[in-house]
Amino acid sequence: MFDNLSEKLQALFKRLRGHGTLTEANIQEALREVRLALLEADVHYKVVKEFIESVKEKALGQEVLQSLTPGQQLLKVVHQELVRLMGEGERRLNLSGSPASLMLVGLQGSGKTTTAAKLAKWLRAQGKTVGMVPADVYRPAAIEQLEQLGRMLNVPVYKPAQGEDPVSISVKSQNWAREKGLQVLVLDTAGRLHIDEPLMEELRKIKVAVAPKEVLLVVDAMTGQDAVQIAQSFNEK
Structure with missing residues (x-):
């Protein structure tokens, strides 16, 4: 499941890196493909909806659209949101007690x-x-x-x-x-x-x-x- 999702996302961002600039239309199309890839990977539709909305909000900002490497910037946004979704903090096992x-x-x-x-x-x-x-x-x-x-x-x-x-x-x-x-x-x-x-x-x-x-x-x-x-x-x- 994760391998298939990874392959689809890599192919998508490889295409985006070929663009000198990105428009809102490019980003909307890319996010539709990300959404489809997540749904095909059996991610819950509510999680997908929240994820796409969060990425869209950040991706349509000036930092991405006016960047010299917009494809890389969009990839960075998606990566950051995936990390946030999966859990950013480290949680250690509670090993107190005997045993x-x-x-x-x-x-x-x-x-x-x-x-x-x-x-x-x-x-x-x-x-x-x-x-x-x-x-x-x-x-x-x-x-x-x-x-x-x-x-x-x-x-x-x-x-x-x-x-x-x-x-x-x-x-x-x-x-x-x-x-x-x-x-x-x-x-x-x-x-x-x-x-x-x-x-x-x-x-x-x-x-x-x-x-x-x-x-x-x-x-x-x-x-x-x-x-x-x-x-x-x-x-x-």
Whole structure:
């Protein structure tokens, strides 16, 4: 999705750079193509409308129209607005507590287990002692997958008892982490639909019992605008 959007925007601005000057008509045409590219990339129409209006307001200013390099100036405006739209500030993870629990949630097949391993590797690179918790007892071989990733990364993985439920696993792993002196615990929960009330209730119980410092929603990059509804549903639950 992002590759396709990037290719279309690059082709558009390559054409604009060929113009010695830009008129309002040129800019209007360019913004129509940007709008179409965003909609084809499954960006929500309200977001697209706000984005185009903001770019248009800045692009039709004298700074762009009278610039010696108007194509570059327009590209700069679009880039600045994309950065603003995606989020300008840096937000750091809350790693306070002993241990600081990070709870990964999301739909089935969104990549939570591999994300848990990547997150653990990144945290280790930041100098943190990390452990991982397999709280997915439903997907076949989910626990074994996390254990294998733990061995590859040399990251300890909590070993649940046979038949232990996800809430109990999450709670007992806290004491395990303290005994091992781990600073951060990454909880890999089972994938679930946000309309599956019993499984969403399970997440609520884990959250109450463990009080994670962060609840991180893992979403497939191809999800598109449905990601907004998924995020809202998980947040409300």
